[in-house]
Amino acid sequence: MADERNHLYFFYKRDEQLMKRVEPLITLAKQGPFVVVDDHKKANIIVSIGDDGSFLQAVRQTGFRNDCLYVGISTLPSRGFYCDFQIDDIDHMAEAIKNLQLEVRKYPIIQVTIDGTASFFCLNECSIRSQIIKTLTMDVFIDDLHFETFRGDGIIISTPTGSTAYNKSVNGAVVDPLLPCFQVSELASLNNNRYRT
Known part of the structure; x- marks a missing residue:
């Protein structure tokens, strides 16, 4: 029961x-x-x-x-x-x-922790953006491995179902909702001879 x-x-x-x-x-x-x-x-x-x-x-x-x-x-x-x-x-x-003709799907969610204390979950996407007119610089790690040092207006981390939302509007790829992955899309990245993302 x-x-x-x-x-x-x-x-x-x-x-x-x-x-x-x-x-x-x-x-x-x-x-x-x-x-x-x-x-x-x-x-x-x-x-x-x-x-x-x-x-x-x-x-x-x-x-x-x-x-x-x-x-x-x-x-x-x-x-x-x-x-x-x-x-x-x-x-x-x-x-x-x-007739028990129901399909149960489990979608990936994003757990976000801010400054090691505040924690919350996202089902579609999470965005990190600069609140002032200034380039944001951040180190991006994937599976604890340094991926890049990003410079620009921000980034979007999206789930497969979130890939058709904010992510798509910044030319991110649309991902099959059943794929267990996340996608990182850049917002107005700064690319020149000194900075590359």
């Missing part, structure tokens, strides 16, 4: 129009083998309803929990990277759950 995942927490924007669309999902969950809880700390399945941005918020605001599953349900006509279901297709969701 301890391994059974059946406590659902629904994460969504509490507006009247969306609540009307969510109610049938909650009713369906209660009719099945699920218990709907009001506190995400009591859940072992967190259901995000909205879009990919809502999914990222759900993961962040519930603490990047590795002891539960996250499910994305899109309120848009199409699904996203993190949303496997569309909210108006309840029959498809019910059938997938009933």
